[in-house]
Amino acid sequence: MEMISFLNFYLIPGIVIGSIYALGAIGLTLIFSIMRHAHLAHGDMAALGAFLALAGITTIGLPAYAALPLAVIATGLIAIGIDKLFYSHLRTRPKILTTISTLGIALMIRSVVQIVWGVDTRLYSNGISRPQNWFGLKIKAVEMYTLSAVVLFVVALVLFLTKSKWGKAMRAMSDNRNLALLSGVDNNKVVALTWLISGGLCAASGYFLGMNTELKSMMGWNILLPTFAAAILGGVGKIEGAVAGGLIIGIVEELSVMVIPSEYKALSAFAILLLVLLVRPRGLFKGKIL
Amino acid sequence: MSAILAMTQLRGGYSETDILHGVSIEVAAHEIVAIVGPNGAGKSTAMKAIFGLLNVRAGSVVANGVDITGWSPNRIVQAGVSYVPQVDNIFGEMTVHENLEMGAFLRKGDFSASADRVYQLFPDLKAKRKTLAGSLSGGQRQMVAMGRALMLDPKILLLDEPTAGLSPKYMEQIFQISRDVRDSGVAILLVEQHAKQALAFADRGYVLAAGGNRHHGTGRELLADRAVAEMFLGG
Amino acid sequence: MDILATLNYPVYLAIFVCIYGCLAIGLNVQWGYAGLFNAGVAGFFAVGAYTSAILTSPDVEDRLGGFDLPVPVGIAGAMLMAALVAWPIGKICLRFRGDYLAIVTIGVAEAIRLVARSEDWLTGSTRGVNDVPRPFGSLPYAYSQLAFLALAAAAVVVVYILVERQSVSPWGRMMRAIRDNEDAAAAMGKNVPQRRLQAFVLGAAFMGLGGALYAHLGRSITPEAIDPMISSFLIWIMVILGGSGNNRGVLLGVLVVWVIWSASEFITDLLPTAISLQAKYGRIFVIGLVLQLVLRFRPEGILPEPLSKPRVDLGKEVTERV
Numbered sequence: 012m013e014m015i016s017f018l019n020f021y022l023i024p025g026i027v028i029g030s031i032y033a034l035g036a037i038g039l040t041l042i043f044s045i046m047r048h049a050h051l052a053h054g055d056m057a058a059l060g061a062f063l064a065l066a067g068i069t070t071i072g073l074p075a076y077a078a079l080p081l082a083v084i085a086t087g088l089i090a091i092g093i094d095k096l097f098y099s100h101l102r103t104r105p106k107i108l109t110t111i112s113t114l115g116i117a118l119m120i121r122s123v124v125q126i127v128w129g130v131d132t133r134l135y136s137n138g139i140s141r142p143q144n145w146f147g148l149k150i151k152a153v154e155m156y157t158l159s160a161v162v163l164f165v166v167a168l169v170l171f172l173t174k175s176k177w178g179k180a181m182r183a184m185s186d187n188r189n190l191a192l193l194s195g196v197d198n199n200k201v202v203a204l205t206w207l208i209s210g211g212l213c214a215a216s217g218y219f220l221g222m223n224t225e226l227k228s229m230m231g232w233n234i235l236l237p238t239f240a241a242a243i244l245g246g247v248g249k250i251e252g253a254v255a256g257g258l259i260i261g262i263v264e265e266l267s268v269m270v271i272p273s274e275y276k277a278l279s280a281f282a283i284l285l286l287v288l289l290v291r292p293r294g295l296f297k298g299k300i301l
Numbered sequence: 302m303s304a305i306l307a308m309t310q311l312r313g314g315y316s317e318t319d320i321l322h323g324v325s326i327e328v329a330a331h332e333i334v335a336i337v338g339p340n341g342a343g344k345s346t347a348m349k350a351i352f353g354l355l356n357v358r359a360g361s362v363v364a365n366g367v368d369i370t371g372w373s374p375n376r377i378v379q380a381g382v383s384y385v386p387q388v389d390n391i392f393g394e395m396t397v398h399e400n401l402e403m404g405a406f407l408r409k410g411d412f413s414a415s416a417d418r419v420y421q422l423f424p425d426l427k428a429k430r431k432t433l434a435g436s437l438s439g440g441q442r443q444m445v446a447m448g449r450a451l452m453l454d455p456k457i458l459l460l461d462e463p464t465a466g467l468s469p470k471y472m473e474q475i476f477q478i479s480r481d482v483r484d485s486g487v488a489i490l491l492v493e494q495h496a497k498q499a500l501a502f503a504d505r506g507y508v509l510a511a512g513g514n515r516h517h518g519t520g521r522e523l524l525a526d527r528a529v530a531e532m533f534l535g536g
Numbered sequence: 537m538d539i540l541a542t543l544n545y546p547v548y549l550a551i552f553v554c555i556y557g558c559l560a561i562g563l564n565v566q567w568g569y570a571g572l573f574n575a576g577v578a579g580f581f582a583v584g585a586y587t588s589a590i591l592t593s594p595d596v597e598d599r600l601g602g603f604d605l606p607v608p609v610g611i612a613g614a615m616l617m618a619a620l621v622a623w624p625i626g627k628i629c630l631r632f633r634g635d636y637l638a639i640v641t642i643g644v645a646e647a648i649r650l651v652a653r654s655e656d657w658l659t660g661s662t663r664g665v666n667d668v669p670r671p672f673g674s675l676p677y678a679y680s681q682l683a684f685l686a687l688a689a690a691a692v693v694v695v696y697i698l699v700e701r702q703s704v705s706p707w708g709r710m711m712r713a714i715r716d717n718e719d720a721a722a723a724m725g726k727n728v729p730q731r732r733l734q735a736f737v738l739g740a741a742f743m744g745l746g747g748a749l750y751a752h753l754g755r756s757i758t759p760e761a762i763d764p765m766i767s768s769f770l771i772w773i774m775v776i777l778g779g780s781g782n783n784r785g786v787l788l789g790v791l792v793v794w795v796i797w798s799a800s801e802f803i804t805d806l807l808p809t810a811i812s813l814q815a816k817y818g819r820i821f822v823i824g825l826v827l828q829l830v831l832r833f834r835p836e837g838i839l840p841e842p843l844s845k846p847r848v849d850l851g852k853e854v855t856e857r858v
Contacts, residue, residue, distance in 0.1 A: 118766070118821075122818065243639075281643040
């Protein structure tokens with residue numbers, strides 16, 4: 012097939028969905044490496060963020076593009092709240108109990124979404140958006156928005172983690188928890204920061220998923236597996252790994268329809284996950300193994 | 302001698318069983334004190350007890366005139382006591398300089414003077430300040446670990462087996478640097494497996510066995526003591 | 537005759553308690569005994585249900601089938617198939633900590649659901665497998681129900697006795713030793729990975745049994761029966777609420793949760809249609825909340841494990857005291 016068609020039909024959609032996975036994977040890998048447990052409610056939290064943005068549009072009348080910051084902050088704060096209410100009481104127990112708890116929270120969040128917004132499909136805005144022509148590449152405005160926002164988020168996060176005191180504290184906690192505590196890092200502050208950032212990134216990934224496709228109550232659960240695959244592929248605890256992992260999973264998913272039936276597109280992430288665990292469990296960038 | 306750090310009759314353990322059965326240790330400023338003893342004597346445990354990592358059931362620990370018994374490590378650090386654990390004592394995924402920054406985490410204001418002092422003590426590290434600490438050699442990693450602890454400008458420095466696994470060259474360097482730190486007024490307490498070398502370079506020493514005090518005196522006295530030699534110095 | 541009619545609902549309830557009992561005991565073997573977090577129970581349930589259905593149902597065009605085998609063969613096949621699916625999963629994941637197994641089992645359940653929905657030639661996709669024979673199906677309704685209850689009860693009793701026997705045996709003691717202090721058990725020379733794999737596969741087989749019974753009860757199996765998470769989740773809360781590691785507790789948990797779940801369905805049906813739909817989703821929220829409360833206040837469950845010693849968590853950081 013022609014290169015230009017390849018780019019337009021496979022690579023660009025793959026990069027777009029991949030960057031959505033990347034946002035989710037970053038939050039997930041932060042929680043894995045600082046909180047040391049799997050966050051099975053990550054997908055449904057992304058869905059919550061997406062629907063909160065929708066609420067901003069439908070109730071306050073925000074324009075679609077402006078609903079993002081609202082959703083990011085709201086979801087970040089909700090994430091902190093959930094941790095305080097539920098996970099914090101399980102910290103002295105084996106971590107697996109916290110993971111089980113996150114599964115329960117996932118269903119609780121999903122049921123709240125279903126109660127408030129129902130199970131029908133919703134859209135941020137009606138009307139078809141037509142792709143614009145950029146030297147032969149067909150990219151929609153929403154796709155450009157998505158990609159530039161993701162780049163911005165990643166750059167902002169990397170700057171925070173490398174240049175600010177609390178960003179370094181988070182990295183220290185991820186690196187060597189005991190030593191970080193011995194150095195006087197406040198555990199509660201780092202925990203709150205971790206949830207704030209991960210929750211916010213969740214909201215962003217849900218928002219952009221909704222912007223590029225549609226909103227429905229199961230949307231979060233549907234991206235849970237690819238997001239986890241991306242985080243583990245990249246290497247637990249590695250931000251650059253989460254970004255790379257997300258992009259790879261997104262592109263492979265799009266490419267997979269060339270060889271497997273399209274119903275099974277969702278399983279290509281699962282296949283990659285199994286492969287990583289079999290062959291290189293520390294992932295591309297040599298992260299931790301939990 | 303006025304002790305700046307005093308552990309008195311400490312009894313405690315990690316869970317229900319006691320490992321220490323009434324241990325007493327004192328360190329003054331400008332002094333290096335070594336804790337030595339056979340395997341399982343409770344040396345590292347005694348150090349952990351000072352730093353709040355143990356369940357203390359009786360006795361007390363006083364540092365800088367403040368009773369810190371039962372305090373959390375977080376609080377103890379803020380009281381001017383710095384601890385270098387035996388293992389996992391650096392941030393391997395952060396640069397040397399970032400390790401030092403984390404050492405100064407609790408300090409307010411500018412700490413570049415402390416960083417300069419650390420680089421003076423460890424010139425090797427200055428060249429590698431932007432290198433990831435985890436990629437350094439064992440001896441250099443130990444220097445990063447000590448440097449990190451010194452960034453707090455502590456009055457009391459606890460070193461848990463600082464020369465474990467190091468070549469003689471690095472061992473000597475660590476000892477030399479410790480002397481420099483002591484001379485600047487810090488009280489240093491260290492646990493050592495290499496008893497002979499430790500007692501040779503320390504000012505005073507305590508010999509522990511089976512969770513209790515056995516002997517104490519100056520380094521030289523202990524080295525000359527036949528009873529101590531019989532215990533474990535292997536002649 | 538009237539007496540039997542009033543018994544219909546309780547009998548139906550009891551049958552489900554037995555079926556869920558098989559699933560829950562299966563999960564208990566994996567979690568309570570071996571400490572494995574299988575979040576994809578529904579997947580093994582589905583494998584069992586479809587296997588038995590395909591093996592025992594008559595021929596249908598364009599679909600694998602027509603074996604017309606007797607029900608006991610179908611059930612045995614179901615258990616075997618579930619065990620066969622569990623084996624490679626276990627081989628890959630059991631090396632790692634529980635969280636990885638959780639995600640992979642979620643993926644497995646999703647994969648099985650997708651296959652069930654898409655592979656027409658195997659599962660009849662959305663139509664499913666119908667005409668699944670029902671044991672004692674030719675009897676009048678009430679008697680047929682009672683007879684099936686007897687079958688389901690027999691199944692769960694057999695599973696219960698089997699597991700109880702195993703748990704007081706050296707095998708069971710070793711499993712608990714591995715769960716509570718893996719390093720010590722390994723140091724004693726126990727082949728830890730092999731034991732955990734055994735537990736995983738055995739538990740999966742029991743889940744297959746539950747699935748097979750379900751298919752024969754309803755005379756059909758469709759992908760709708762394998763809801764993405766709710767059935768897996770219900771079984772989890774049954775086990776945790778009842779008492780991980782204690783089979784009696786687990787069965788009690790099944791009873792309690794299933795009664796609450798059914799009662800809440802009943803109640804929400806009575807509500808005005810305006811809020812009835814919302815209320816249905818609310819049921820799941822409440823169940824999720826119950827799980828959080830149990831995890832926080834009584835993670836050992838209503839009937840805790842009788843011989844449990846306090847967990848010795850050597851990895852616990854003492855610096856955690858703040």
